[in-house]
Amino acid sequence: MTTETLPERSTSESAIGVHVKGYVERVRGGELGALPAVFGLVVLCVVFSVLRPAFLSPVNFANLFTQGAAVTVIAMGLIFVLLLGEIDLSAGFASGVCAAVLAVLLTNEGWPWYAAVGASMLTGAIIGTVLGTLVAKLGIPSFVVTLAAFLAFQGVLLLLVKGGTNISIRDETILAIANNNVPPVVSWVAVIAGVAAYAAIQFVKARRRSARGLVADPLILIIFRVAALAVIAGVAVYVLNLERSRNELIVSLKGVPIVVPVIVVLLLVWTFVLHRTRYGRHVYAVGGNAEASRRAGINVDGIRISAFVICSFMASIGGIIAASRANSVDPNTGGSDVLLFAVGAAVIGGTSLFGGKGRALDAVLGGAVVAVIQNGMGLMGYSAGVKYVVTGSVLLLAAGVDALSRKRAAATGRR
Incomplete structure (x- = not known):
């Protein structure tokens, strides 16, 4: 009996050893993946728990999920654009515009919640189609296109809420998303x-x-x-x-x-799309080398347009979540630090700014890091200025780690 089990055990141990060795080699070669984000998240949670025991209370734990939900969802869409080496600076205010469409149709026009949600998501998809077409077909840099959209969407949002009006949301189904x-x-x-x-x-x-x-x-x-x-x-x-x-x-x-299973479902859907479909493989291919992808027969322009569509569509969902949490929509919805935190969440989670590397899970991990920083420092009584400095420093550190890992990967032939 002993002689039969020993070979199986040794085989299992050798297989584990091979996997561990392979993982260590990949890390040493620059393929860090989500390791920095996970390590940072653990360290931050330990530090805040020691300094403020209330950080781990059930109330605050639940608040962490609702606090970072909108940013996480927007970051999940941004990952598709970042995978191509592009950027969308308008995602924050795009979410605000979609939230305003939702609020106007619900409160002012009396639409049912499902019709208003559909119109809001359709607005996001249209925004993404326009932005993606300008980038892919006209060749305008995404930075310029989305910067112009960033400014324009602020004006559209003001027009929808009639300058400075606060539009309350009273539909129980919408309010339940972030509050029940x-x-x-x-x-x-x-x-x-x-x-x-x-x-x-x-x-x-x-x-x-x-x-x-x-x-x-x-x-x-x-x-x-x-x-x-x-x-x-x-x-x-x-x-x-x-x-x-x-x-x-x-x-x-x-x-x-309720917002937690919403995020989980979105995570599963986009993870499947990126890793189990031909479209996902094309996204990574275009992000890695657009010219080689074009020669391989991939519709590069179509991939680029679709990435912006997904980004703005996810921004619309983020706007719906934000409106649900605030119970209203105002001129600041989607503005302020929403875009900065969303981009920061994607990069902190492990998505590369240079394209070709990233996962939907990165948005969740990065969003958790951003939410923990904001929440923990709020409990410690730090001002908004300190929060911005710390969050910006973490983002810079994540971008630095990404740049160094790419150099290491190129030097070891793993790029």
Whole structure:
């Protein structure tokens, strides 16, 4: 019995050793991925938890999700543009314009919520089509096009809200997006189903690779990933399901905020698009080398236009979330620091400003870092000026790490 199990154990250990060695070599070669963002997120959470124990309270934990939701969603769309080596400076105010369309149709015109949401998303798609066409077909640099749109959309937003009017949103469905919670039982069912689905996908993927004679992840590594996901998701749901109300007899506040599953669904959709479809492979190809992609028969202009469409479409969803959280739309919706934080979230999460490298997950990780910085420093009583300085420093550090990793990758032949 012992002689039968030892070879299996040694084989498993050698397979893990190969994967660990390969990962270390990739990191040393400049392929850092999300490692800096994860490390920074852990450090920030530990520091703020020590300095302000209230940081880990259920109330603040839930607030972190709603606080960073709009920026995370906008950053998820920006990643498609950044993957091509382009930039969209208008995404912030584009979200504000789409939110204003939603508010005007809901409050002033009396449209049902689903029609208003559809019109808002359609507005985002039209904005992206116009911007992408100007960049791809006319050859105007994306910086110039989106800078002009940044200025123009401020004016459009002012016109929609009639100068300085604050348009209140009273539709319960829209308000629930960023203000209501998923029932605790439903939260647990969703987590269990999600972890089970992830485990099934991992095992099926490994079996298919083995059947084709390809190198598959060892069983123990798959088990570790599934267990890690189960622990992280389980702890998060447990904390969010705790009572957060000061007086639960008046109102009960517990459960996962509705905006969380919205972000998870968007993350899964865009991760699938980027990594499991021909379109996603074309996006990476164009971002890596547009001329080579054109010679390979890829519709480069179409890819560029579609990336801006996705970016503005996601900005519309971010605007809807922001309007839901604020219960209104005003001239500042989508303005101020929204764009800066969205771009910062994408870059901090690991997306390269030079194109060709990035994932939808980067927006979530980077958005979490930005939200933690803003939230933690707010709890410590720092002014907005200090928050901007710290966030800007983290963004500069992330861009520096990206530049150095690219140089390292080029030097080692991994670029």
